[in-house]
Amino acid sequence: MPFVNQGFRAKRPTGGPHKLPPGQYETQDFPVLTAGPTPRIALENWVFRLEGLVESPAKWSWNEFNALPQQDFNPDIHCVTKWSKFDTKWRGVSLDTLLERVQLKPEAQFVMAFSYGGYTTNVPLADLRNHQAFIGLQYEGRPLAPEHGGPARLVVPHLYFWKSAKWVQGLRLMAADEPGFWEEAGYSLYGDPWKEQRYRDDDGAADPSSLRL
Numbered sequence: 375m376p377f378v379n380q381g382f383r384a385k386r387p388t389g390g391p392h393k394l395p396p397g398q399y400e401t402q403d404f405p406v407l408t409a410g411p412t413p414r415i416a417l418e419n420w421v422f423r424l425e426g427l428v429e430s431p432a433k434w435s436w437n438e439f440n441a442l443p444q445q446d447f448n449p450d451i452h453c454v455t456k457w458s459k460f461d462t463k464w465r466g467v468s469l470d471t472l473l474e475r476v477q478l479k480p481e482a483q484f485v486m487a488f489s490y491g492g493y494t495t496n497v498p499l500a501d502l503r504n505h506q507a508f509i510g511l512q513y514e515g516r517p518l519a520p521e522h523g524g525p526a527r528l529v530v531p532h533l534y535f536w537k538s539a540k541w542v543q544g545l546r547l548m549a550a551d552e553p554g555f556w557e558e559a560g561y562s563l564y565g566d567p568w569k570e571q572r573y574r575d576d577d578g579a580a581d582p583s584s585l586r587l
């Protein structure tokens with residue numbers, strides 16, 4: 375049996391090994407990165423909203439949200455501070471499940487995720503569709519810890535992890551792209567780890583997501 379390293383042991387859904395985006399290193403830890411204090415949200419007060427360019431806004435209480443169909447997700451995640459973590463184990467609600475329960479206005483193209491505590495981050499609507507994103511409720515079989523965004527966080531694993539808003543409160547559908555918290559501070563509008571789009575300067579004129587501002 376030839377030497378098989380960690381990266382080749384677990385097969386990806388595509389059948390290939392785990393891959394590191396450029397400039398990243400693998401960590402086994404789950405570092406906590408938060409700007410500001412960890413908000414504590416009592417479940418009886420928790421609400422998730424879809425608002426903005428929808429025919430009628432939707433909201434779910436904690437119990438209603440947990441009654442939605444849930445799935446397991448095992449993505450690799452990539453933080454802009456250069457750590458990547460392979461094969462993370464989540465359970466949550468697909469964004470497809472949420473988006474199919476509202477009627478979007480045709481001009482809805484972008485999303486601003488907003489969180490309890492005031493954090494925001496922008497994502498193109500197309501990046502939340504087709505099994506690409508979910509609201510994580512459990513991590514490694516347990517309710518998501520507050521420091522990692524519990525009770526519920528957005529997870530968009532194909533973009534740098536700052537797009538995965540912790541303590542998510544809702545999504546606002548928008549016609550044009552707008553910068554969120556870190557994007558306002560100079561981070562990339564889109565944040566593709568495979569193109570190493572860390573800062574706004576990395577977005578490049580060829581990236582359509584940078585042309586709308």
Ligand SMILES: Nc1nc2c(c(=O)[nH]1)N[C@H]1C(S)=C(S)[C@@H](COP(=O)(O)O)O[C@H]1N2
Pocket residue numbers: 404405406407408409410453454489491493521522523535536537538539540541
């Ligand atoms: N609400 C909120 N969400 C957030 C952040 C934050 O400061 N506040 N930090 C982002 C950043 S920069 C990263 S790398 C990840 C970190 O998630 P973790 O602490 O669970 O590793 O959360 C993202 N989501």
Ligand SMILES: [Mo]
Pocket residue numbers: 407453454455535536
């Ligand atoms: Mo980050």
